[in-house]
Amino acid sequence: MINTSSHSSTHPRMSEISAYLLVGLGALIMLAPFYFMFVFATHSKADIFTLPPPLLPGAAFFDNLKILTEKIPFWNSLGWSLYIALASTALTLVFCSMGGYAFSMFEFKFKKPLFILVMGTMLIPSFLSMIPTFMIMDLLGWIDQPHALYIPGAASAFGIFLMRQFVMSSIPKDLIEAARMDGCSELGIYARIVLPLLQPALGTLGLITFIASWNNFIGPLVVMRSPEMYTLPLALRSMQSPVDTEWGALMAGSAIATVPLLILFAFSSKRLIEGLTTGAVK
Amino acid sequence: MNNTFWLAIVSGVPQHLVAIPLACVIHALFVRTRNATVGVYFLPYITSTVAIAMMFSTLFSTDYGLINFVLSRMAQLPWVGQFFPQNGIDWLGESQYIKPAISFVVFWRYVGFNTVLYLAALQTIPKDMYEAATMDGANAWKQFWYITLPSLKPMIFFGVTLSIIGGLQLFEEPFILTGGRGGTDQAGMTTSMYMYRTAFDFNDFGTASALSWILFVFVAVLTWLTNLAFKPKGGEA
Numbered sequence: 001m002i003n004t005s006s007h008s009s010t011h012p013r014m015s016e017i018s019a020y021l022l023v024g025l026g027a028l029i030m031l032a033p034f035y036f037m038f039v040f041a042t043h044s045k046a047d048i049f050t051l052p053p054p055l056l057p058g059a060a061f062f063d064n065l066k067i068l069t070e071k072i073p074f075w076n077s078l079g080w081s082l083y084i085a086l087a088s089t090a091l092t093l094v095f096c097s098m099g100g101y102a103f104s105m106f107e108f109k110f111k112k113p114l115f116i117l118v119m120g121t122m123l124i125p126s127f128l129s130m131i132p133t134f135m136i137m138d139l140l141g142w143i144d145q146p147h148a149l150y151i152p153g154a155a156s157a158f159g160i161f162l163m164r165q166f167v168m169s170s171i172p173k174d175l176i177e178a179a180r181m182d183g184c185s186e187l188g189i190y191a192r193i194v195l196p197l198l199q200p201a202l203g204t205l206g207l208i209t210f211i212a213s214w215n216n217f218i219g220p221l222v223v224m225r226s227p228e229m230y231t232l233p234l235a236l237r238s239m240q241s242p243v244d245t246e247w248g249a250l251m252a253g254s255a256i257a258t259v260p261l262l263i264l265f266a267f268s269s270k271r272l273i274e275g276l277t278t279g280a281v282k
Numbered sequence: 283m284n285n286t287f288w289l290a291i292v293s294g295v296p297q298h299l300v301a302i303p304l305a306c307v308i309h310a311l312f313v314r315t316r317n318a319t320v321g322v323y324f325l326p327y328i329t330s331t332v333a334i335a336m337m338f339s340t341l342f343s344t345d346y347g348l349i350n351f352v353l354s355r356m357a358q359l360p361w362v363g364q365f366f367p368q369n370g371i372d373w374l375g376e377s378q379y380i381k382p383a384i385s386f387v388v389f390w391r392y393v394g395f396n397t398v399l400y401l402a403a404l405q406t407i408p409k410d411m412y413e414a415a416t417m418d419g420a421n422a423w424k425q426f427w428y429i430t431l432p433s434l435k436p437m438i439f440f441g442v443t444l445s446i447i448g449g450l451q452l453f454e455e456p457f458i459l460t461g462g463r464g465g466t467d468q469a470g471m472t473t474s475m476y477m478y479r480t481a482f483d484f485n486d487f488g489t490a491s492a493l494s495w496i497l498f499v500f501v502a503v504l505t506w507l508t509n510l511a512f513k514p515k516g517g518e519a
Contacts, residue, residue, distance in 0.1 A: 019307045026304065027322045030394070034325070036348065037337045125451050125501055127474040128494050131481050215330040217454050222482070233332035237458060240336070247340055254333035261329050269321040272328065277398045 037258065040251040047248070064252035068239075071246060073228055074253060077235035080146060081257075084231060085213040088150035092209045093202050095155040100163020101194050105176060122157045126218065134222045148223045149231075150213070159205050162275070166201035167194070204275035207268055211261060232257045286473045286497075288381055289456070290449025293388035297396050297445055298438065304393070305400035306430060320401065323394035331391070335458035338387050342459075384456050388449070396441050403437035404430070443505055450501050453478070473497045 043058040068074045102108075103115055133152065134143075142148035171194060179189050195202075220231045227238060236253050239246060265272060304323070312319050326334065341348045407430065415425050431438075453474040460471075473493065481490035 016311065019311060023304065023307055023312075023319065026300075027319065030322050030326060030390070033334065033337045033341065033390075034329075036341065037333065040337075040340060125447070125498060127451055127453065127477060128498050130474075130478065131487055131491050131494065134481070135487070211328055215328075215332075217330075217332055221478075233330055236332055236336060240339075240458070250336055251340070254330070254336050258329050258333050262325075265321070265325060265328055269324070270317060273320065273324050273398055276327070277395070277402060 034258070034262075037251055038255050040248060041255040042252075043248055045246055045248045060248060061252060064246075064248040067246050067249035068253050071239055071249065072235045072253075073230070074235065076228060077230050077232045078256070080229065081214060081232040084146050084149050085210050087146070088153060088213045089206050089209045091150055091154035092156060092159050093206055096159030096163050096205060097195065097198055097202060098190065099155055099160040100165075101167050101190060101198075103160065104164045104167040105171075105173065118157050118160055120157075122161075130218065130222055133219075137223050142223070144224055144226055144229045146229070149216070149219055153213075156209075159209070162205055163198065163201060166198060171197050203268075204271050207264060207272055208275055211264065211272075214257075214261065285381065285471055286450055286452065289385060289388070289452055289472060290446055292381065293385035293392075293452075294442065294445035294449045296385075297389055297392050298441055300389075301393055301396035301441070302400055302431075302434065302438070305397045305404055306426065308397070309401055309404045320394070320398060323397055325394065326391045327395045331454040332458055334391065335387060335455050338383070339459055342383050380460065384452075384459055387455050387459065388452065391455075392445065392448070396445070399437060399441050400434060403434050407433045446504055447501055450497060450504070 039054055039057050041064060042061040043054050044060045044063060047054055047058060047060070065074075099118075103111070103118075137143055137145075137148045140148075175193060176189055179193055184192070215233065216231070217233045217237075220234050224230055224234060227235075230238065232253070236250060236257065239250050239253070308316060308319055343350070411429050411433075412425055415429060420428070451474055452472045456472050457475055457478075474497065477490045477493045477497070480486050480493065
């Protein structure tokens, strides 16, 4: 019913049409929440809670934005989110490319056990590190400091692994040896040969890191304790209240938090999907 | 703990029941629009959980939420109407509905991810296996059952394990949907949420650490068990 349809008849059959319809319907379900996020972002709170709910964009976006900036330090949070995401992307790229290069090209003592140790950290569930992270950050006096969010993850196991795979598959050892013969320093080799060749992998890892940091909720939830240091997800959550939530403004904030991701995704969906899933598979 | 298992299973299993046929259909039928289709299904995975959960809280709202609106319209239809509720469901307020609501959000978010995994696996199945089967007169259903599913087995094992591990760690979705307090009768309270509350709301780091270890042991044991269950008799997966 499913598999043969592509190589059987010339005219579309019932099963084929219904398969298309089902996939299309599923796609609609996938997109609908985003659509309504943007629609609700342009309606006042009172408008959202009418029957039927508004289905088309309204005109209250800037009113919502005003409520948003009055209720929470919205621009502050946006700034922190952006700053932390960029810093963590930059650091991750530097450290993971170095680590991945070292693990693939150099021979050193305890290389294997060290690599297994690094990979092992990927298996540790995130909730297990929640409390230790808080205690270490507390000890270091890093609570409420943005670097508590981008330094610990800078040499992530996932990134090192991704880089190592890429170095092994695309940089020939001879090239490195040749450069060494010509008297190029180790740092020179890394900067002038390895990094340029790594570009595609760096792009993928950069995107993944940026998105992960931008969306990170548990991390800042544990480390950022005062509202003026909140990142975007935390700030949005702080608007939620049992009695009187400004839904229009909240949706506007969520929409603003989502737009950069949609833009990134639109330009690089193939790369992102590959990076995120192959990383998980192998 | 019960909540966590319930959520892990109810949100995890349907993901795969939908993702496998979906991947097959996309694999077989979509050629030019394939990337766009996959992209649409994958989109929820990369967006912020907080934004998503906020969005769903409005959609799930009792009196004016879109989901209840659609359901109540369906209830007015003849015939099929009787299967739909007449009155709005208090999705996030009544304990019996919180878990389905959370599960749906989780399901919605991860279906695309799993579909991509299965698509990758489908591409590795050699085409001539299907051709041979067609020659032998096997119909599409038989081909799916005897060729596609067995070939996907390692990936199913991998995907289900990932979902279960992910499900046991569920934190953000229930945290936002229940306003951080677990909801009515704590029906939406997961272990990791409970852990967070014990540590940071009640300042009991010792108990919270113990909890996290218990959960860790469960995750480890489950991974091991699925490993056993899915391994074919030969011992190689």
